[in-house]
Amino acid sequence: MQTGKPKKKLHQQLRRKYMWAYIFVLPQVLYFLLASAYPIVMSYVYSFYEWDGLGPLTRFVGFSNYNELLHDEMFWNSFYNAMIYGVSATIITVVSSFLLALVLNDVNMKGKTIYRTIYFLPVVTVSSIIGIMFNNIFGIQGFANQFLQSIGWIHEPIRFWLDPVLAMIMLILVGSWKHIGVVMIYWLAGLQMIQIDLYEAAKIDGANYWKMLMRITLPLLKPVAATILLLTVGSSLHVFDLVRTLTNGGPYHHTETIELFIYEYAFATKFGGVRVGYASAAGVYLGIFVLFVSLFLGWLGMKAGSSGSSKIGKEVSKS
Amino acid sequence: MTSSRTARTIIHVLLAAVGVVWIYPFVWMLSSSLKDNVTFYKAAVNPIPEIFRWDNYTRAWEVANISHYFMNSVIVTVSTVVIVIILSCLTGYALGTVAFPGRTAMIVFVVSLQFIPKGYTIIPLYQLVKYLGIKDSYFGLIFAESSGAHILFILLFAAFFSKFPKEIEESANIDGAGFVRTFARVALPNSMPIVATAAIMQFIWTWSSFLTPLVLTITKPELKTLSVGMLSFTELYLTDWTGMAAGATISLVPVMLVFIFMQRYFYEGISGAVKS
Numbered sequence: 001m002q003t004g005k006p007k008k009k010l011h012q013q014l015r016r017k018y019m020w021a022y023i024f025v026l027p028q029v030l031y032f033l034l035a036s037a038y039p040i041v042m043s044y045v046y047s048f049y050e051w052d053g054l055g056p057l058t059r060f061v062g063f064s065n066y067n068e069l070l071h072d073e074m075f076w077n078s079f080y081n082a083m084i085y086g087v088s089a090t091i092i093t094v095v096s097s098f099l100l101a102l103v104l105n106d107v108n109m110k111g112k113t114i115y116r117t118i119y120f121l122p123v124v125t126v127s128s129i130i131g132i133m134f135n136n137i138f139g140i141q142g143f144a145n146q147f148l149q150s151i152g153w154i155h156e157p158i159r160f161w162l163d164p165v166l167a168m169i170m171l172i173l174v175g176s177w178k179h180i181g182v183v184m185i186y187w188l189a190g191l192q193m194i195q196i197d198l199y200e201a202a203k204i205d206g207a208n209y210w211k212m213l214m215r216i217t218l219p220l221l222k223p224v225a226a227t228i229l230l231l232t233v234g235s236s237l238h239v240f241d242l243v244r245t246l247t248n249g250g251p252y253h254h255t256e257t258i259e260l261f262i263y264e265y266a267f268a269t270k271f272g273g274v275r276v277g278y279a280s281a282a283g284v285y286l287g288i289f290v291l292f293v294s295l296f297l298g299w300l301g302m303k304a305g306s307s308g309s310s311k312i313g314k315e316v317s318k319s
Numbered sequence: 320m321t322s323s324r325t326a327r328t329i330i331h332v333l334l335a336a337v338g339v340v341w342i343y344p345f346v347w348m349l350s351s352s353l354k355d356n357v358t359f360y361k362a363a364v365n366p367i368p369e370i371f372r373w374d375n376y377t378r379a380w381e382v383a384n385i386s387h388y389f390m391n392s393v394i395v396t397v398s399t400v401v402i403v404i405i406l407s408c409l410t411g412y413a414l415g416t417v418a419f420p421g422r423t424a425m426i427v428f429v430v431s432l433q434f435i436p437k438g439y440t441i442i443p444l445y446q447l448v449k450y451l452g453i454k455d456s457y458f459g460l461i462f463a464e465s466s467g468a469h470i471l472f473i474l475l476f477a478a479f480f481s482k483f484p485k486e487i488e489e490s491a492n493i494d495g496a497g498f499v500r501t502f503a504r505v506a507l508p509n510s511m512p513i514v515a516t517a518a519i520m521q522f523i524w525t526w527s528s529f530l531t532p533l534v535l536t537i538t539k540p541e542l543k544t545l546s547v548g549m550l551s552f553t554e555l556y557l558t559d560w561t562g563m564a565a566g567a568t569i570s571l572v573p574v575m576l577v578f579i580f581m582q583r584y585f586y587e588g589i590s591g592a593v594k595s
Contacts (some may be wrong), residue, residue: 028407028469039443041441103334121342124527128529129571134344137344146364206452216346244533254333
């Protein structure tokens with residue numbers, strides 16, 4: 001009888017604690033269901049309707065939006081452009097940010113913080129401002145052309161934004177410029193997870209910088225590399241802000257990526273009327289495509305991760 | 320780790336040279352914002368203005384509505400930061416300290432939803448704002464900007480609170496402080512580093528956010544934030560490049576200052592993202 005009471009009290013206390021925990025998570029859960037889960041579900045639902053976004057959702061059309069997209073030249077054009085941008089920007093960003101991180105990870109390096117700040121600044125710059133800056137600097141009478149003319153490298157101004165190929169190259173370079181800083185921080189985080197005693201041991205064994213890089217740093221970074229690749233590919237295939245502010249898809253749709261194509265159908269009038277269902281179907285295609293790419297990269301990462309760590313085990317046990 | 324002195328010097332020279340090119344666009348913007356429209360074209364290469372034209376700033380601020388966009392950005396960004404921190408801090412505290420029934424299920428549900436391919440979710444979000452009757456208002460914009468699972472912040476808070484010494488909480492309990500009081504008086508004041516990290520990251524995201532304000536201000540241009548307002552600036556005042564540069568400088572200053580002075584917290588947050 002005597003032990004029953006405190007137990008009951010404890011039970012009550014626990015129940016009160018649970019109750020408060022539920023109250024604490026409730027706002028986030030409701031918000032999440034309303035503003036995140038609902039839009040995800042509806043982004044699929046809309047794709048089966050023909051809808052202008054204004055009246056009631058009544059014209060169910062099955063998979064016809066999906067079929068129509070497959071025969072839409074402009075859709076394939078935007079898909080192709082997104083691929084070119086995504087692959088090139090990813091390669092440039094991932095490789096150069098890695099080199100930068102490798103250099104900046106040196107503990108004895110002077111001015112590390114200043115360099116890091118400089119290379120990170122574009123990351124926190126608003127896209128529309130990037131649009132203003134680069135449209136100007138690389139405009140016909142802009143800084144770049146005046147500079148190149150003054151040092152005699154060119155005689156006629158280069159039409160950076162009016163040539164289809166050059167415009168795409170510019171977009172890729174500016175996109176990489178904006179993202180290298182943040183990926184550099186990812187790499188630095190990965191590099192700092194490697195235990196210093198591994199390097200110490202290797203040094204005692206007489207290993208030089210390159211040997212340590214090839215035998216310790218690179219193999220141990222493989223799982224992080226997979227994550228970084230995943231994040232970068234995903235975000236660059238979804239590129240929208242920069243395309244909208246730098247080229248708006250021009251000249252003649254040559255830099256139009258999928259997200260811009262979708263936006264034009266969903267909210268604007270470049271292609272005629274607003275077609276929410278059509279835009280949604282294109283969004284689903286993109287989502288599924290990015291998922292497959294991610295799964296593939298994740299699978300590569302898992303393979304690399306397991307072989308990488310076993311190799312390290314061997315190296316360490318050898319020494 | 321680099322062995323020789325020369326190698327280190329070469330690296331420094333390279334880093335500095337590339338660094339100058341890297342931030343030259345900002346130098347260009349600052350110098351253009353102080354030039355007059357003639358030197359802007361004639362002497363684009365020379366970064367130093369002949370006469371300092373501060374009136375570019377007053378023109379951008381008053382005539383081109385930058386003051387308006389600026390206020391909108393401040394209202395939307397500050398509200399979003401506050402809402403997101405409250406939501407993720409409360410959730411993180413519950414997840415980190417109480418093993419309530421359904422906790423694992425909840426985490427699994429939210430995390431797995433992140434891996435489901437999403438369609439174009441901004442359309443339903445826009446429709447939702449419309450249904451809720453908060454379209455064309457600050458509420459609609461703030462509601463949309465604060466959405467998302469905030470998984471990173473919740474994880475940061477949960478990890479922090481779970482490591483929080485149990486004795487302190489228990490002694491607070493013995494002193495008769497309830498769950499809420501313990502949270503407010505003991506846990507929350509100690510979690511300020513996480514609050515700072517979350518606040519800075521969310522501030523920079525929301526300040527730079529583009530698609531959401533673009534879509535939600537289509538029918539109400541007065542609500543435009545700086546990031547989309549600057550786009551209409553370029554479309555409205557096509558030839559006023561120096562005014563545009565001044566406006567751009569105004570929009571960049573807050574986010575740059577926040578970043579430069581608080582970057583430590585920012586990096587910690589990003590590193591946390593990779594590690595988790």
